[in-house]
Amino acid sequence: MKNIKVVLGCLTMLATISAGCTVTTSGSLNTGSPTPAAKASPAATTAAAKTVPAAKIVPVPENWITMEDGQKGYSFEVPEGTEHHNERSNGVDVFIAGLPKPSEVGVMVMAFKDPKLTKDDLIKVASGALEGLGAKNVKIGSLTELSADYSLASYTALGEDGKPMKGKVLVATDVTDNYVMLVGAEEPQYQANEKIIDQIWGSFSMHSGGASGKS
Numbered sequence: 001m002k003n004i005k006v007v008l009g010c011l012t013m014l015a016t017i018s019a020g021c022t023v024t025t026s027g028s029l030n031t032g033s034p035t036p037a038a039k040a041s042p043a044a045t046t047a048a049a050k051t052v053p054a055a056k057i058v059p060v061p062e063n064w065i066t067m068e069d070g071q072k073g074y075s076f077e078v079p080e081g082t083e084h085h086n087e088r089s090n091g092v093d094v095f096i097a098g099l100p101k102p103s104e105v106g107v108m109v110m111a112f113k114d115p116k117l118t119k120d121d122l123i124k125v126a127s128g129a130l131e132g133l134g135a136k137n138v139k140i141g142s143l144t145e146l147s148a149d150y151s152l153a154s155y156t157a158l159g160e161d162g163k164p165m166k167g168k169v170l171v172a173t174d175v176t177d178n179y180v181m182l183v184g185a186e187e188p189q190y191q192a193n194e195k196i197i198d199q200i201w202g203s204f205s206m207h208s209g210g211a212s213g214k215s
Contacts, residue, residue, distance in 0.1 A: 058103050058193050067095070070207070072111040074172075074179055077203040079103070079196070103196055104189040108182040109204075115176045119143060119151045122171035126155070126180050134160030140169060149173065149206065155184065166190040170201040174208055 061079035068075035072093055078084075081100035084107075086093065097107040110129060117125075123140055130138045135157040143151040153169045167184020181204055183197045184190070190197075 056192050058189075058196060060195050060199060061100075061103075064199075064203075067097070069093070069095070069111070073174065073177060073207040074109070074111060075205050075207065076109070076181070076200060078107065078200060082107075099196070103185075103193050105183065105185050105193050105196055105200075107200060110180040112178055113176050114178055117173065117178055119145075119171045119173060122173065122178055122180050123153060123169065125178075126169045126171070126182060129180070129182065130155070130157055135165065136160075143171070150204075152201070155182070156187070159186070163187075168197055168201050170204055172204065172206055174206050177206070177208075179204070179206065 061081075063080040064077045065080050065082070066075055066077055067082075067084065078097060079099055082097050083100075084095065084097035086095045088094070092110050092112040095107075095109040095111075099105040099107070108129065110125065120143065123143065127138050127140055138155065138157040140155045141153050143153045145151045150170060150172050153171075155165075155167055155169050157165045159165050164187035165184055166187045167182060167190070170179075170181040170183075172179040172181075181201055183200050185193050185197070
């Protein structure tokens with residue numbers, strides 16, 4: 001999985017995905033109608049180490065839309081105006097998105113089948129994906145189990161341009177289906193966008209019975 005390569009065009013780095021790029025939509029991922037912003041799950045509340053001045057915090061957008069892939073069995077929400085693109089590489093469906101300004105947040109979701117993988121294995125997939133995008137010195141913290149289906153970790157890395165990146169990794173498993181979501185930004189913008197980041201991963205949902213296989 002470490003050799004995942006995605007044709008990104010101008011989307012060369014996850015953290016700078018929304019800067020000056022025009023993205024066309026491809027594949028089967030469909031955009032739903034705009035919906036009110038969903039409340040993030042309780043696990044999505046993260047205490048910041050330092051308080052960001054109120055004037056610097058990027059406000060959480062009011063209008064959100066649902067990104068859903070019925071074939072791959074997952075959905076999540078992003079702010080209206082988010083540009084997105086999807087590719088398939090080495091049996092992995094990859095969704096990439098850049099949020100509209102003033103946010104500087106990038107989103108990446110990978111979906112694939114493999115009944116043998118654990119959530120710890122999926123963290124290795126996340127690390128390999130970041131490295132495939134040119135990131136170096138990738139460090140992913142310990143997993144926090146949110147449920148039998150979902151676990152969360154934080155990551156840091158240096159981008160291809162040497163700039164520090166920071167974000168969250170959500171991994172999910174559904175017996176045979178596996179999902180990895182990366183949501184992050186360049187480190188100087190991370191805390192100002194953290195509420196938006198948490199709302200995105202907190203809205204992720206699998207459309208079946210989860211790890212137990214029960215509906």
